[in-house]
Amino acid sequence: MPGKTITITAKIKILPTEKEKELLLDTIRAVREALNYASSEAFNKKIFSNIQLHKHTYHPMRSKFGLRSQMANSVNKTVCAKYKSMKSNGVTNTKAMFKKPEYDLVWNRDYSLKKAVFSVNTLKGRISVPFETKGMEHFFDGEWKFGTAKLVTKKGKFFLHIPMNKVFEGSEKIDNIVGIDLGINFVATVYDQNGKTTFFSGKQIKQKRSHYKMVRKQLQQKQTASARRRLSKIGQRENRWMTDVNHCITKALVSQYGPNTLFVLEDLSGVRTATEKVRKNNRYVSVSWSFGQFSNFLEYKSFMNQSEVLFVDPAYTSQTCPKCSHRDKTNRHKKIHTFCCKRCEYRSNDDRVAAMNLYHKGSQYLRGSTQQAG
Ligand SMILES: [Zn+2]
Structure with a gap:
């Protein structure tokens, strides 16, 4: 059997202190604003090359948004990559918008993971934050490649979503x-x-599904905004639960x-x-x-x-x-x-x-x- 690259997205909870949380939040916000600023500049001035965009945005990004040199470079690269992918999808004459509060991190440039420490660029330089290592051990065998991670925040908690790649050989014989x-x-x-x-x-599973179905039916009849919110939450919970069952059995x-x-x-x-x-x-x-x-x-x-x-x-x-x-x-x-x-x-x-x-x-x-x- 030929080798095959397997990609798994590792979701890691990082454990910043309250102070570090503030700093990470400030950083994520500043990056998003800078992304939208650089995107506007690129769009308005029709500059879609990294080097050219850099000339226009580098200093404002540092003075306006407080970005450090490395981060300003990353922002421009992200913006240019976004326009490039839009163009290849046939989308032109549209300004790229960055709505979600997330921070793209390139391995070894913007972040690294070692043993139990996550190191990341912030507005105040690099900081090192511990992370939950349980279930992560096998990724440090030297063969897994760490992809571009996203730093995301949800309800006061911080997570890293990292695409992990490794080539597996599959089986040579069947017993x-x-x-x-x-x-x-x-x-x-x-x-x-x-x-x-x-x-x-x-x-x-059958019981759980029919229970969820009944709750969904009741909520659907209500047709209020809060019922709709609960409905979507219940759907998510049901999917998470089923995903867990599938993981366990496989x-x-x-x-x-x-x-x-x-x-x-x-x-x-x-x-x-x-x-x-x-x-x-x-x-x-x-x-x-x-x-x-x-x-x-x-x-x-x-x-x-x-x-x-x-x-x-x-x-x-x-x-x-x-x-x-x-x-x-x-x-x-x-x-x-x-x-x-x-x-x-x-x-x-x-x-x-x-x-x-x-x-x-x-x-x-x-x-x-x-x-x-x-
Ligand atoms: Zn028979």
Whole structure:
């Protein structure tokens, strides 16, 4: 397998003192004002090159906004880059605006992270601030590259969002095949080559989702501004919660099976909505977003762990008998979650059968690819 660059955005909480918080806030504000000032200058004078813009804005930026030399340079670079990307997107004759209070930091120029200290340029020079290191340790293996970070502030707290890049080699050989069926009753049903089945229950998720749905419905009827605000908050909370569930399960799978594993999932990208896949009486829950996210998480975590994800055609995975290959729509009894083969009378849970069939598709694929290679 060829190497693949994996990008993960690390979100790190930094721990400034009250004084440092003020200084960081002042810096973020000054940078935003300077960005908008430099953007106006560039737009009005039609100067979109860094060196030319520098001549016009450098001194005002230092005297008006109190920016230090390094930061003034960074601001101009950010402005020119913004106009360049607008132009490549076909947007011309529009002034670039910087609305959000955030500060773009280039690695080793505007910021660095070492052991437990974040060092950043401010209006009063460089300061060093401790940060929460938990979960960050593995990024300091010397192979991860730190991208351009954003310093953002929310409710008096400060965070760094850093895109981290590393090239992973993936797996060289496959020792394990694992079929995974995603669903509603069970978030994931897993079948491996030792014949072991693991069910990750979806009951709690189902309950939580229908609870959220009820609250949403009540709020939608109110139609007040505060109800709308609560509505959007609830949506965010629900998504965060689901994201957490997906992280937990994918992490558990990758660590349970270890390196050189081929995880086999249904390719659901062709399905218009994942609700097409789920049972009729569960149609009220839209899960496509969640399935996509699960697949994504499993894919990058596998790759980081010398394993792989194979997406296969979902056709007939729930209708085919995993023992005798007999295919019949009526093999599956959706209501009682049971699969019963019309030919060999093999019986099992229907999600388990889907996972078994995915496992078989994975081993077929591997046999095919070794034949081609041989
Ligand atoms: Zn059968």
